[in-house]
Amino acid sequence: MSRKNPEPEDRLVESEESRKVAAMVKALPDDELSLAWRSELNAKLKALEKRKRRRAGPHPAALVGGIGASVLAAVLLLFAMMPSRSGPSGLPPSQDLERQLLTAHLASADPSEAAGEGVSSVDEAQQTASDAQDWHSEDLEPL
């Protein structure tokens, strides 16, 4: 660019010679980076990402999920601790009462009372002891 004859910058840049030089610069071969370089960069980016996440704290969705799970667990625990409306055996209250009465009666009743007259407790005991083994031939005779 001469000071005496100033030319517009565009004409200079667009001259044949200038464009040929531009084309040569464009034609220069690219230099490719190695896989080792790329692996190293990937490792650094991953480390940066971890640091970013640690600094950011837990994800909001994770927080909401945690709170929800806690509330649900508390509700379930509450239901589990509430006293049951049914009896200890799990039966409806009226049936449970009958069962208790029956159990008490059986515990208190004398076996002779259940068996009826003619069988004393001694007889019963003796009979029990000689159960199926003692029988007499006359037992086999037709009646």
Place this chain on the structure above:
Amino acid sequence: MDVCYGAAPLAVKHDLKTNEDLDIVESCRRDGAEAFGLLVDRYQNRVFGFVKRMVRDRDDACDLTQEVFIRAFQSIDRFDGRSSIRSWLFKIAHNLCIDHARRSGRLPKIDTIDSDQGDECGSVELADTRWNPEAAVADKELMEVVENGIREMSDKLRPVLLLHDREDMPYEEIASLLGLPMGTVKSRLFLARAFLHRRIRAYLNEEAACSEP
């Protein structure tokens, strides 16, 4: 050839690429390092080529190129889409190269082209087939002359030449990236090419002299 000078077709292509780049940025914000890898795939060799020609030492260029992408990853949340991803990455690269030059104590070279020397560009022998860029690619020595010329030119001229002639960046984008008026970008581009032209011509003349019986 007009494509090199920011004509409409290049501008349209640039817009399409900007939209794709914005999609990648959104993915990076959502998915992190894995999505960022797509950006690295697209630009790593181009950024490396630029950085390597700016700092000259290959190992330094490898480290600086990594640093470009690390800085980009760290600040991707702040990318607002006002410039293209390409501009953004090359701006980071350019700034890192300047910092590197300062740290290594390398003072920026002053312009070595006198304004009068631009007139000498008119004396090129166009008949020399090695001026044909396609043929020149096969001439490794000539390519080496061009690379050396880029390495030795002024630090002020080099980024403009690389961004325009290697990256096909329009003048407006270069002006914005480097913080220069557009007129300055064009004049620096001309001076950079004139510098290379002198080097190439000197080499070709020497070759011709050697081959004469």
